[in-house]
Amino acid sequence: MNTTVLLFLGLYFLAMLAVGVISMRRGGSSSMEGYYLSGRNVGPLVTAMTMQSTSMSGYMFLGAGSLGYTQGYYGFWYAAGDIGGGVVNLSVLGRRMRKLSQIMGALTSIEYLEKRYPSKWVRLIAAGLSVFLLGAYVLAQFIAGGKGLELVTGLPYELALTIAVAVILAYTLMGGYGAVAYTDLVQSFVMIIGIVWILVATLQEVGGLTAANEALAALDPTLLSIWGRDLAYEGQWGIVLGALLIFSIGYMGWPHVVTRHMAMRNPFHARRAGVYSTLWNLIFVSAPYILGTLAILVLPELDDPEQAIFALAQNLLPAAVVGIVMAAIMAAIMSTADSILLQTGSIAARDLYERFINPNMEEKQMVRVSQAIVLLLGIICGVIALFEPPAVFSIVVFTTAVLGSAFLPAYVAAVWWRKANTPGALASMIVGSLVAFSWQYLGLDQVTGLHPMLAGVVLSSLSMVVVSLLTQASHPVPEHVLRAMAETAELRPLPRPLKAQQSFEMAHEALTLKAQERTA
Protein backbone atom coordinates (compact mmCIF):
# COMPACT_ATOMS: atom_id res chain seq x y z
CA MET A 1 0.00 0.00 0.00
CA ASN A 2 1.28 3.42 -0.92
CA THR A 3 2.50 5.29 2.18
CA THR A 4 1.40 8.66 0.76
CA VAL A 5 -2.20 7.46 0.60
CA LEU A 6 -1.95 6.11 4.15
CA LEU A 7 -0.48 9.39 5.35
CA PHE A 8 -3.38 11.36 3.86
CA LEU A 9 -5.92 9.06 5.46
CA GLY A 10 -4.15 9.17 8.82
CA LEU A 11 -4.13 12.97 8.74
CA TYR A 12 -7.77 13.00 7.76
CA PHE A 13 -8.80 10.79 10.70
CA LEU A 14 -6.74 12.93 13.09
CA ALA A 15 -8.44 16.07 11.77
CA MET A 16 -11.86 14.53 12.44
CA LEU A 17 -10.87 13.63 16.00
CA ALA A 18 -9.53 17.16 16.53
CA VAL A 19 -12.93 18.60 15.52
CA GLY A 20 -14.53 16.25 18.07
CA VAL A 21 -12.20 17.51 20.84
CA ILE A 22 -12.92 21.16 19.94
CA SER A 23 -16.67 20.52 20.01
CA MET A 24 -16.34 18.85 23.41
CA ARG A 25 -14.45 21.85 24.80
CA ARG A 26 -17.15 24.16 23.48
CA GLY A 27 -19.60 22.33 25.70
CA GLY A 28 -21.13 20.07 23.10
CA SER A 29 -21.95 17.37 25.62
CA SER A 30 -22.57 19.45 28.73
CA SER A 31 -26.34 19.77 28.25
CA MET A 32 -29.10 17.93 26.41
CA GLU A 33 -29.72 20.76 23.96
CA GLY A 34 -25.95 21.05 23.48
CA TYR A 35 -25.49 17.34 22.83
CA TYR A 36 -28.59 16.78 20.66
CA LEU A 37 -28.69 20.09 18.75
CA SER A 38 -25.42 21.90 19.46
CA GLY A 39 -27.41 24.42 21.49
CA ARG A 40 -29.44 25.36 18.38
CA ASN A 41 -26.48 27.47 17.35
CA VAL A 42 -25.51 26.14 13.92
CA GLY A 43 -25.03 28.63 11.08
CA PRO A 44 -26.36 28.33 7.52
CA LEU A 45 -23.19 27.00 5.89
CA VAL A 46 -22.74 24.21 8.44
CA THR A 47 -26.48 23.45 8.32
CA ALA A 48 -26.38 23.09 4.54
CA MET A 49 -23.21 21.02 4.48
CA THR A 50 -24.17 18.65 7.30
CA MET A 51 -27.55 18.15 5.62
CA GLN A 52 -26.00 17.36 2.25
CA SER A 53 -23.10 15.22 3.43
CA THR A 54 -25.44 13.27 5.72
CA SER A 55 -27.82 12.68 2.83
CA MET A 56 -25.05 11.55 0.47
CA SER A 57 -23.62 8.32 1.82
CA GLY A 58 -20.99 5.99 0.45
CA TYR A 59 -23.67 5.16 -2.12
CA MET A 60 -22.58 8.20 -4.14
CA PHE A 61 -19.08 6.80 -4.70
CA LEU A 62 -20.04 3.14 -4.98
CA GLY A 63 -23.69 2.80 -6.06
CA ALA A 64 -23.94 5.90 -8.28
CA GLY A 65 -20.73 5.02 -10.11
CA SER A 66 -22.03 1.50 -10.55
CA LEU A 67 -25.35 2.74 -11.96
CA GLY A 68 -23.54 4.95 -14.49
CA TYR A 69 -21.26 2.08 -15.46
CA THR A 70 -24.10 -0.39 -16.00
CA GLN A 71 -26.93 1.88 -17.28
CA GLY A 72 -25.22 4.97 -18.72
CA TYR A 73 -27.15 8.26 -18.54
CA TYR A 74 -30.25 6.61 -17.03
CA GLY A 75 -28.62 7.20 -13.63
CA PHE A 76 -29.27 10.91 -14.06
CA TRP A 77 -32.90 10.37 -13.03
CA TYR A 78 -31.58 9.87 -9.50
CA ALA A 79 -29.17 12.80 -9.75
CA ALA A 80 -31.93 15.04 -11.13
CA GLY A 81 -34.02 14.69 -7.98
CA ASP A 82 -31.03 14.75 -5.68
CA ILE A 83 -29.79 18.17 -6.85
CA GLY A 84 -32.93 19.84 -5.52
CA GLY A 85 -33.32 17.70 -2.39
CA GLY A 86 -31.60 20.16 -0.05
CA VAL A 87 -33.34 23.34 -1.14
CA VAL A 88 -36.75 21.62 -1.24
CA ASN A 89 -36.24 20.42 2.32
CA LEU A 90 -35.05 23.81 3.58
CA SER A 91 -37.69 25.83 1.74
CA VAL A 92 -40.62 23.61 2.76
CA LEU A 93 -39.67 22.68 6.33
CA GLY A 94 -36.62 24.72 7.39
CA ARG A 95 -37.84 27.92 9.03
CA ARG A 96 -41.17 26.59 10.31
CA MET A 97 -39.82 23.35 11.75
CA ARG A 98 -37.00 25.24 13.46
CA LYS A 99 -39.47 27.58 15.17
CA LEU A 100 -42.09 24.96 16.01
CA SER A 101 -39.51 22.59 17.50
CA GLN A 102 -38.20 25.32 19.79
CA ILE A 103 -41.64 26.53 20.86
CA MET A 104 -42.49 22.96 21.78
CA GLY A 105 -39.13 22.26 23.38
CA ALA A 106 -38.42 19.23 21.20
CA LEU A 107 -34.84 17.99 21.10
CA THR A 108 -35.22 15.08 18.68
CA SER A 109 -37.20 14.86 15.46
CA ILE A 110 -39.34 12.08 16.99
CA GLU A 111 -40.09 14.02 20.15
CA TYR A 112 -41.15 16.85 17.83
CA LEU A 113 -43.71 14.55 16.21
CA GLU A 114 -45.24 13.62 19.56
CA LYS A 115 -45.55 17.23 20.59
CA ARG A 116 -47.17 18.23 17.32
CA TYR A 117 -49.41 15.14 17.32
CA PRO A 118 -49.92 14.56 21.05
CA SER A 119 -49.99 10.83 21.70
CA LYS A 120 -47.54 8.40 23.22
CA TRP A 121 -48.31 6.05 20.35
CA VAL A 122 -46.92 8.55 17.85
CA ARG A 123 -43.67 8.62 19.82
CA LEU A 124 -43.57 4.86 20.34
CA ILE A 125 -44.26 3.92 16.72
CA ALA A 126 -42.04 6.63 15.25
CA ALA A 127 -39.16 5.88 17.62
CA GLY A 128 -39.45 2.12 17.10
CA LEU A 129 -39.45 2.48 13.32
CA SER A 130 -36.55 4.93 13.41
CA VAL A 131 -34.33 2.89 15.70
CA PHE A 132 -34.87 -0.26 13.66
CA LEU A 133 -34.43 1.32 10.22
CA LEU A 134 -31.66 3.75 11.09
CA GLY A 135 -29.86 0.98 12.99
CA ALA A 136 -29.78 -1.05 9.77
CA TYR A 137 -28.52 2.00 7.92
CA VAL A 138 -25.69 2.50 10.44
CA LEU A 139 -24.73 -1.12 10.00
CA ALA A 140 -24.53 -0.72 6.22
CA GLN A 141 -22.38 2.40 6.52
CA PHE A 142 -20.00 0.63 8.91
CA ILE A 143 -19.58 -2.22 6.46
CA ALA A 144 -18.99 0.24 3.61
CA GLY A 145 -16.44 2.07 5.79
CA GLY A 146 -14.60 -1.13 6.64
CA LYS A 147 -14.56 -2.29 3.05
CA GLY A 148 -13.46 1.13 1.79
CA LEU A 149 -10.61 1.27 4.24
CA GLU A 150 -9.62 -2.30 3.47
CA LEU A 151 -9.53 -1.44 -0.22
CA VAL A 152 -7.47 1.68 0.30
CA THR A 153 -5.00 0.50 2.91
CA GLY A 154 -4.73 -3.21 2.24
CA LEU A 155 -5.41 -3.86 5.94
CA PRO A 156 -7.51 -6.92 6.85
CA TYR A 157 -11.27 -6.12 6.77
CA GLU A 158 -11.69 -6.71 10.51
CA LEU A 159 -8.92 -4.27 11.45
CA ALA A 160 -10.06 -1.70 8.87
CA LEU A 161 -13.63 -1.90 10.18
CA THR A 162 -12.47 -1.50 13.79
CA ILE A 163 -10.47 1.63 12.90
CA ALA A 164 -13.37 3.17 10.94
CA VAL A 165 -15.89 2.47 13.72
CA ALA A 166 -13.52 3.67 16.46
CA VAL A 167 -12.88 7.02 14.77
CA ILE A 168 -16.60 7.65 14.10
CA LEU A 169 -17.58 6.66 17.65
CA ALA A 170 -14.82 8.74 19.23
CA TYR A 171 -15.80 12.10 17.78
CA THR A 172 -19.55 11.42 17.94
CA LEU A 173 -19.32 10.61 21.66
CA MET A 174 -17.05 13.55 22.40
CA GLY A 175 -19.01 16.38 20.92
CA GLY A 176 -22.52 15.18 20.00
CA TYR A 177 -24.34 17.07 17.26
CA GLY A 178 -21.75 19.88 17.16
CA ALA A 179 -18.93 17.45 16.44
CA VAL A 180 -21.01 15.64 13.84
CA ALA A 181 -22.07 18.87 12.11
CA TYR A 182 -18.59 20.41 11.99
CA THR A 183 -16.88 17.21 10.88
CA ASP A 184 -19.60 16.99 8.21
CA LEU A 185 -18.63 20.48 7.06
CA VAL A 186 -14.99 19.45 6.64
CA GLN A 187 -16.05 16.19 5.02
CA SER A 188 -18.32 17.96 2.52
CA PHE A 189 -15.34 19.97 1.29
CA VAL A 190 -13.18 16.85 1.08
CA MET A 191 -15.94 15.14 -0.93
CA ILE A 192 -16.14 18.06 -3.39
CA ILE A 193 -12.36 18.28 -3.85
CA GLY A 194 -12.06 14.53 -4.35
CA ILE A 195 -14.88 14.20 -6.88
CA VAL A 196 -13.88 17.27 -8.91
CA TRP A 197 -10.27 16.13 -9.10
CA ILE A 198 -11.12 12.70 -10.42
CA LEU A 199 -13.74 14.17 -12.81
CA VAL A 200 -11.23 16.59 -14.36
CA ALA A 201 -8.63 13.84 -14.74
CA THR A 202 -11.17 11.49 -16.34
CA LEU A 203 -12.47 14.12 -18.78
CA GLN A 204 -8.88 14.83 -19.82
CA GLU A 205 -8.30 11.12 -20.34
CA VAL A 206 -11.35 10.67 -22.61
CA GLY A 207 -10.77 13.90 -24.59
CA GLY A 208 -13.70 15.88 -23.19
CA LEU A 209 -17.40 15.15 -22.68
CA THR A 210 -18.49 15.44 -26.32
CA ALA A 211 -15.76 13.12 -27.56
CA ALA A 212 -16.60 10.67 -24.76
CA ASN A 213 -20.31 10.66 -25.65
CA GLU A 214 -19.49 10.04 -29.31
CA ALA A 215 -17.29 7.12 -28.29
CA LEU A 216 -20.06 5.75 -26.05
CA ALA A 217 -22.56 6.05 -28.90
CA ALA A 218 -20.22 4.03 -31.11
CA LEU A 219 -20.07 1.31 -28.43
CA ASP A 220 -23.80 1.25 -27.61
CA PRO A 221 -26.09 4.20 -28.44
CA THR A 222 -28.59 3.21 -25.73
CA LEU A 223 -26.00 4.19 -23.10
CA LEU A 224 -26.78 7.81 -23.97
CA SER A 225 -30.52 7.26 -23.58
CA ILE A 226 -32.56 8.26 -20.53
CA TRP A 227 -34.07 4.76 -20.52
CA GLY A 228 -30.93 2.79 -19.67
CA ARG A 229 -28.81 0.22 -21.50
CA ASP A 230 -30.88 -1.62 -24.11
CA LEU A 231 -33.74 0.77 -23.21
CA ALA A 232 -34.51 -1.49 -20.26
CA TYR A 233 -36.65 1.15 -18.49
CA GLU A 234 -38.37 2.62 -21.55
CA GLY A 235 -41.74 4.14 -20.69
CA GLN A 236 -41.62 3.03 -17.03
CA TRP A 237 -42.71 6.38 -15.64
CA GLY A 238 -43.77 4.92 -12.30
CA ILE A 239 -40.20 3.77 -11.65
CA VAL A 240 -38.64 6.95 -13.03
CA LEU A 241 -40.91 9.22 -10.99
CA GLY A 242 -40.06 7.24 -7.85
CA ALA A 243 -36.35 7.63 -8.64
CA LEU A 244 -36.88 11.38 -8.91
CA LEU A 245 -38.94 11.56 -5.71
CA ILE A 246 -36.77 9.42 -3.46
CA PHE A 247 -33.98 11.98 -3.39
CA SER A 248 -35.93 15.20 -3.98
CA ILE A 249 -38.82 15.15 -1.49
CA GLY A 250 -37.79 11.93 0.26
CA TYR A 251 -35.28 13.69 2.51
CA MET A 252 -38.15 15.50 4.23
CA GLY A 253 -39.16 12.17 5.73
CA TRP A 254 -35.76 11.18 7.09
CA PRO A 255 -35.58 11.86 10.86
CA HIS A 256 -31.77 12.19 10.84
CA VAL A 257 -31.93 14.82 8.08
CA VAL A 258 -34.82 16.98 9.32
CA THR A 259 -33.11 17.27 12.70
CA ARG A 260 -30.75 19.68 10.91
CA HIS A 261 -33.56 22.27 10.75
CA MET A 262 -34.03 22.10 14.51
CA ALA A 263 -30.37 22.93 15.20
CA MET A 264 -30.20 26.12 13.12
CA ARG A 265 -29.15 29.27 15.00
CA ASN A 266 -31.79 31.31 13.27
CA PRO A 267 -34.94 30.06 11.51
CA PHE A 268 -34.26 32.48 8.69
CA HIS A 269 -30.91 30.83 7.97
CA ALA A 270 -32.92 28.29 5.97
CA ARG A 271 -32.76 30.82 3.12
CA ARG A 272 -28.99 30.96 2.82
CA ALA A 273 -28.61 27.27 3.64
CA GLY A 274 -30.89 26.48 0.67
CA VAL A 275 -28.58 28.36 -1.67
CA TYR A 276 -25.47 26.64 -0.30
CA SER A 277 -27.19 23.26 -0.69
CA THR A 278 -28.01 23.84 -4.34
CA LEU A 279 -24.51 25.12 -5.14
CA TRP A 280 -22.88 22.12 -3.47
CA ASN A 281 -25.30 19.67 -5.12
CA LEU A 282 -24.78 21.15 -8.58
CA ILE A 283 -21.07 20.36 -8.31
CA PHE A 284 -21.18 17.10 -6.40
CA VAL A 285 -24.32 15.15 -7.27
CA SER A 286 -23.98 14.59 -11.02
CA ALA A 287 -20.26 13.80 -10.98
CA PRO A 288 -20.40 10.19 -9.70
CA TYR A 289 -22.95 9.22 -12.37
CA ILE A 290 -20.85 10.86 -15.13
CA LEU A 291 -17.72 9.16 -13.80
CA GLY A 292 -19.39 5.76 -13.79
CA THR A 293 -20.49 6.27 -17.41
CA LEU A 294 -17.06 7.49 -18.53
CA ALA A 295 -15.42 4.53 -16.81
CA ILE A 296 -16.98 2.36 -19.52
CA LEU A 297 -14.47 3.92 -21.93
CA VAL A 298 -11.45 4.02 -19.62
CA LEU A 299 -11.89 0.66 -17.89
CA PRO A 300 -14.18 -1.49 -20.06
CA GLU A 301 -13.34 -4.77 -18.32
CA LEU A 302 -14.17 -3.97 -14.69
CA ASP A 303 -15.31 -7.01 -12.72
CA ASP A 304 -17.10 -5.00 -10.04
CA PRO A 305 -18.93 -1.86 -11.28
CA GLU A 306 -18.98 -0.49 -7.71
CA GLN A 307 -15.22 -0.09 -8.00
CA ALA A 308 -15.55 2.18 -11.05
CA ILE A 309 -14.69 5.49 -9.36
CA PHE A 310 -12.02 3.95 -7.16
CA ALA A 311 -10.42 2.28 -10.19
CA LEU A 312 -10.49 5.54 -12.17
CA ALA A 313 -8.68 7.28 -9.31
CA GLN A 314 -6.05 4.58 -9.07
CA ASN A 315 -5.44 4.53 -12.81
CA LEU A 316 -5.49 8.25 -13.56
CA LEU A 317 -4.21 10.10 -10.50
CA PRO A 318 -0.86 10.38 -8.69
CA ALA A 319 -0.67 8.65 -5.29
CA ALA A 320 -1.07 11.81 -3.23
CA VAL A 321 -4.28 12.72 -5.05
CA VAL A 322 -5.55 9.15 -4.77
CA GLY A 323 -5.22 9.70 -1.01
CA ILE A 324 -7.54 12.73 -1.27
CA VAL A 325 -10.08 10.82 -3.35
CA MET A 326 -10.00 7.94 -0.88
CA ALA A 327 -10.46 10.40 1.98
CA ALA A 328 -13.47 11.75 0.06
CA ILE A 329 -14.98 8.26 -0.14
CA MET A 330 -14.41 7.72 3.57
CA ALA A 331 -15.85 11.20 4.20
CA ALA A 332 -19.06 10.30 2.39
CA ILE A 333 -19.41 7.13 4.44
CA MET A 334 -18.40 8.63 7.80
CA SER A 335 -20.49 11.78 7.49
CA THR A 336 -23.59 9.66 7.03
CA ALA A 337 -22.68 7.04 9.64
CA ASP A 338 -21.96 9.58 12.40
CA SER A 339 -25.23 11.47 11.89
CA ILE A 340 -27.35 8.34 11.87
CA LEU A 341 -25.52 6.86 14.82
CA LEU A 342 -26.08 10.01 16.88
CA GLN A 343 -29.70 10.25 15.80
CA THR A 344 -30.44 6.60 16.54
CA GLY A 345 -28.76 6.82 19.94
CA SER A 346 -30.64 10.03 20.75
CA ILE A 347 -34.00 8.56 19.77
CA ALA A 348 -33.36 5.39 21.74
CA ALA A 349 -32.27 7.39 24.80
CA ARG A 350 -34.74 10.27 24.80
CA ASP A 351 -37.74 8.94 22.90
CA LEU A 352 -37.78 5.44 24.32
CA TYR A 353 -35.69 5.18 27.51
CA GLU A 354 -36.44 8.57 29.07
CA ARG A 355 -39.97 8.86 27.73
CA PHE A 356 -41.22 5.40 28.66
CA ILE A 357 -38.81 3.92 31.20
CA ASN A 358 -37.02 6.50 33.33
CA PRO A 359 -38.47 10.02 33.02
CA ASN A 360 -36.81 11.37 36.17
CA MET A 361 -33.25 11.74 34.97
CA GLU A 362 -31.20 14.89 35.37
CA GLU A 363 -29.94 16.62 32.23
CA LYS A 364 -26.29 15.52 32.50
CA GLN A 365 -27.38 12.01 33.38
CA MET A 366 -29.47 11.99 30.20
CA VAL A 367 -26.47 12.99 28.09
CA ARG A 368 -24.45 10.15 29.63
CA VAL A 369 -27.25 7.69 28.87
CA SER A 370 -27.36 8.94 25.25
CA GLN A 371 -23.61 8.50 24.93
CA ALA A 372 -23.81 5.02 26.44
CA ILE A 373 -26.53 4.03 23.97
CA VAL A 374 -24.55 5.46 21.03
CA LEU A 375 -21.52 3.46 22.21
CA LEU A 376 -23.57 0.30 22.68
CA LEU A 377 -25.25 0.69 19.30
CA GLY A 378 -21.89 1.33 17.64
CA ILE A 379 -20.38 -1.77 19.21
CA ILE A 380 -23.39 -3.96 18.29
CA CYS A 381 -23.40 -2.73 14.68
CA GLY A 382 -19.61 -3.05 14.53
CA VAL A 383 -19.74 -6.68 15.73
CA ILE A 384 -22.53 -7.55 13.27
CA ALA A 385 -20.60 -5.83 10.47
CA LEU A 386 -17.63 -8.12 11.19
CA PHE A 387 -19.70 -10.97 9.85
CA GLU A 388 -20.61 -9.01 6.69
CA PRO A 389 -24.28 -9.99 6.42
CA PRO A 390 -25.35 -10.28 2.79
CA ALA A 391 -27.48 -7.79 0.88
CA VAL A 392 -26.74 -4.90 3.18
CA PHE A 393 -26.93 -2.33 0.41
CA SER A 394 -30.38 -3.53 -0.48
CA ILE A 395 -31.24 -2.87 3.18
CA VAL A 396 -30.10 0.71 2.64
CA VAL A 397 -32.43 1.19 -0.32
CA PHE A 398 -35.18 -0.51 1.67
CA THR A 399 -34.72 1.68 4.76
CA THR A 400 -34.62 4.98 2.88
CA ALA A 401 -37.84 4.22 1.00
CA VAL A 402 -39.65 3.08 4.18
CA LEU A 403 -38.45 6.09 6.21
CA GLY A 404 -39.48 8.55 3.52
CA SER A 405 -42.90 6.96 3.07
CA ALA A 406 -43.56 6.71 6.80
CA PHE A 407 -42.62 10.21 7.91
CA LEU A 408 -42.80 12.61 4.96
CA PRO A 409 -46.52 13.53 5.25
CA ALA A 410 -46.24 13.79 9.05
CA TYR A 411 -43.35 16.29 8.91
CA VAL A 412 -44.77 18.37 6.08
CA ALA A 413 -48.32 18.52 7.44
CA ALA A 414 -46.95 19.33 10.92
CA VAL A 415 -46.08 22.85 9.83
CA TRP A 416 -48.36 23.44 6.86
CA TRP A 417 -51.77 21.88 7.62
CA ARG A 418 -53.70 22.95 10.70
CA LYS A 419 -56.13 20.04 10.39
CA ALA A 420 -53.42 17.37 10.53
CA ASN A 421 -54.21 15.53 13.75
CA THR A 422 -52.96 12.57 15.77
CA PRO A 423 -55.06 9.80 14.12
CA GLY A 424 -54.05 11.16 10.70
CA ALA A 425 -50.35 11.09 11.63
CA LEU A 426 -50.63 7.57 13.08
CA ALA A 427 -52.46 6.29 10.00
CA SER A 428 -49.95 7.95 7.70
CA MET A 429 -46.93 6.45 9.47
CA ILE A 430 -48.41 2.97 9.67
CA VAL A 431 -49.73 2.90 6.08
CA GLY A 432 -46.56 4.50 4.63
CA SER A 433 -44.18 2.09 6.32
CA LEU A 434 -46.32 -0.99 5.62
CA VAL A 435 -46.86 -0.11 1.94
CA ALA A 436 -43.19 0.71 1.25
CA PHE A 437 -42.10 -2.43 3.14
CA SER A 438 -44.52 -4.82 1.45
CA TRP A 439 -44.03 -3.21 -1.98
CA GLN A 440 -40.35 -4.08 -1.83
CA TYR A 441 -40.68 -7.36 0.02
CA LEU A 442 -43.30 -8.73 -2.39
CA GLY A 443 -41.63 -7.25 -5.48
CA LEU A 444 -44.76 -5.27 -6.38
CA ASP A 445 -42.66 -2.68 -8.21
CA GLN A 446 -42.00 -5.28 -10.91
CA VAL A 447 -45.68 -6.13 -11.16
CA THR A 448 -47.13 -2.62 -11.02
CA GLY A 449 -44.31 -0.58 -12.57
CA LEU A 450 -44.49 1.74 -9.54
CA HIS A 451 -41.48 2.57 -7.38
CA PRO A 452 -42.00 1.61 -3.68
CA MET A 453 -41.29 5.19 -2.66
CA LEU A 454 -43.96 6.54 -4.99
CA ALA A 455 -46.56 4.04 -3.78
CA GLY A 456 -45.62 4.61 -0.13
CA VAL A 457 -45.70 8.41 -0.24
CA VAL A 458 -48.95 8.63 -2.20
CA LEU A 459 -50.81 6.23 0.10
CA SER A 460 -49.39 7.64 3.34
CA SER A 461 -50.31 11.18 2.21
CA LEU A 462 -53.83 10.03 1.36
CA SER A 463 -54.12 8.37 4.76
CA MET A 464 -53.05 11.57 6.48
CA VAL A 465 -55.65 13.65 4.64
CA VAL A 466 -58.57 11.23 4.80
CA VAL A 467 -58.14 10.13 8.44
CA SER A 468 -57.48 13.68 9.67
CA LEU A 469 -60.62 14.98 8.00
CA LEU A 470 -62.75 12.08 9.23
CA THR A 471 -61.59 12.46 12.85
CA GLN A 472 -61.64 16.27 13.20
CA ALA A 473 -64.67 16.13 15.49
CA SER A 474 -63.40 13.39 17.79
CA HIS A 475 -59.70 14.41 17.75
CA PRO A 476 -59.39 18.15 17.14
CA VAL A 477 -55.89 19.61 16.99
CA PRO A 478 -55.21 21.04 20.50
CA GLU A 479 -55.44 24.79 20.86
CA HIS A 480 -51.83 25.20 22.07
CA VAL A 481 -50.59 23.39 18.93
CA LEU A 482 -52.66 25.68 16.70
CA ARG A 483 -51.24 28.72 18.53
CA ALA A 484 -47.72 27.41 18.07
CA MET A 485 -48.36 26.79 14.37
CA ALA A 486 -49.70 30.31 13.98
CA GLU A 487 -46.52 31.63 15.60
CA THR A 488 -44.30 29.65 13.22
CA ALA A 489 -46.02 31.34 10.27
CA GLU A 490 -45.05 34.76 11.60
CA LEU A 491 -41.96 36.41 10.14
CA ARG A 492 -40.46 37.50 13.43
CA PRO A 493 -38.17 36.16 16.14
CA LEU A 494 -39.89 34.13 18.82
CA PRO A 495 -41.62 36.19 21.51
CA ARG A 496 -39.74 36.03 24.83
CA PRO A 497 -42.22 33.72 26.63
CA LEU A 498 -41.85 31.16 23.87
CA LYS A 499 -38.06 31.41 23.59
CA ALA A 500 -37.40 29.58 26.81
CA GLN A 501 -39.25 26.50 25.52
CA GLN A 502 -40.78 26.10 28.95
CA SER A 503 -44.46 26.19 28.02
CA PHE A 504 -45.51 23.28 30.20
CA GLU A 505 -48.67 22.52 28.28
CA MET A 506 -46.47 21.79 25.31
CA ALA A 507 -43.84 19.85 27.12
CA HIS A 508 -44.10 16.10 27.31
CA GLU A 509 -44.65 14.18 30.46
CA ALA A 510 -41.00 13.87 31.35
CA LEU A 511 -40.44 17.60 31.49
CA THR A 512 -43.71 18.11 33.35
CA LEU A 513 -42.69 15.56 35.94
CA LYS A 514 -39.38 17.32 36.44
CA ALA A 515 -41.09 20.65 36.85
CA GLN A 516 -43.48 19.21 39.40
CA GLU A 517 -40.58 17.75 41.34
CA ARG A 518 -38.77 21.07 41.36
CA THR A 519 -41.79 22.94 42.64
CA ALA A 520 -42.65 20.28 45.24
Next chain:
Amino acid sequence: MFGLPVSTTWLVIGVPAFWVLYTLGFLWVTRNWPGLKRSDTGR
Protein backbone atom coordinates in the same frame (compact mmCIF):
# COMPACT_ATOMS: atom_id res chain seq x y z
CA MET B 1 -25.43 19.27 -26.85
CA PHE B 2 -22.25 17.40 -25.81
CA GLY B 3 -23.15 14.71 -28.31
CA LEU B 4 -26.25 13.68 -26.32
CA PRO B 5 -29.79 13.02 -27.61
CA VAL B 6 -32.27 15.85 -26.98
CA SER B 7 -34.14 14.02 -24.20
CA THR B 8 -30.90 13.24 -22.36
CA THR B 9 -29.75 16.85 -22.74
CA TRP B 10 -32.99 17.98 -21.10
CA LEU B 11 -32.39 15.59 -18.22
CA VAL B 12 -28.71 16.47 -17.75
CA ILE B 13 -28.97 20.24 -18.30
CA GLY B 14 -32.68 21.09 -18.01
CA VAL B 15 -33.42 19.54 -14.62
CA PRO B 16 -30.43 21.14 -12.82
CA ALA B 17 -31.46 24.43 -14.49
CA PHE B 18 -34.94 23.94 -13.00
CA TRP B 19 -33.43 23.56 -9.51
CA VAL B 20 -31.38 26.71 -10.00
CA LEU B 21 -34.58 28.55 -10.92
CA TYR B 22 -36.35 27.00 -7.90
CA THR B 23 -33.57 28.24 -5.63
CA LEU B 24 -33.71 31.73 -7.15
CA GLY B 25 -37.49 31.66 -6.73
CA PHE B 26 -37.05 30.70 -3.06
CA LEU B 27 -34.68 33.63 -2.60
CA TRP B 28 -37.16 35.97 -4.24
CA VAL B 29 -40.14 34.75 -2.22
CA THR B 30 -38.17 35.08 1.03
CA ARG B 31 -36.56 38.43 0.22
CA ASN B 32 -38.44 40.09 3.10
CA TRP B 33 -37.39 37.59 5.76
CA PRO B 34 -36.04 39.48 8.75
CA GLY B 35 -33.39 38.43 11.23
CA LEU B 36 -30.60 37.85 8.76
CA LYS B 37 -28.14 40.18 10.45
CA ARG B 38 -25.47 38.46 12.50
CA SER B 39 -26.37 40.40 15.65
CA ASP B 40 -30.00 39.26 15.50
CA THR B 41 -30.10 35.60 16.33
CA GLY B 42 -33.82 35.45 15.71
CA ARG B 43 -34.25 32.92 18.41
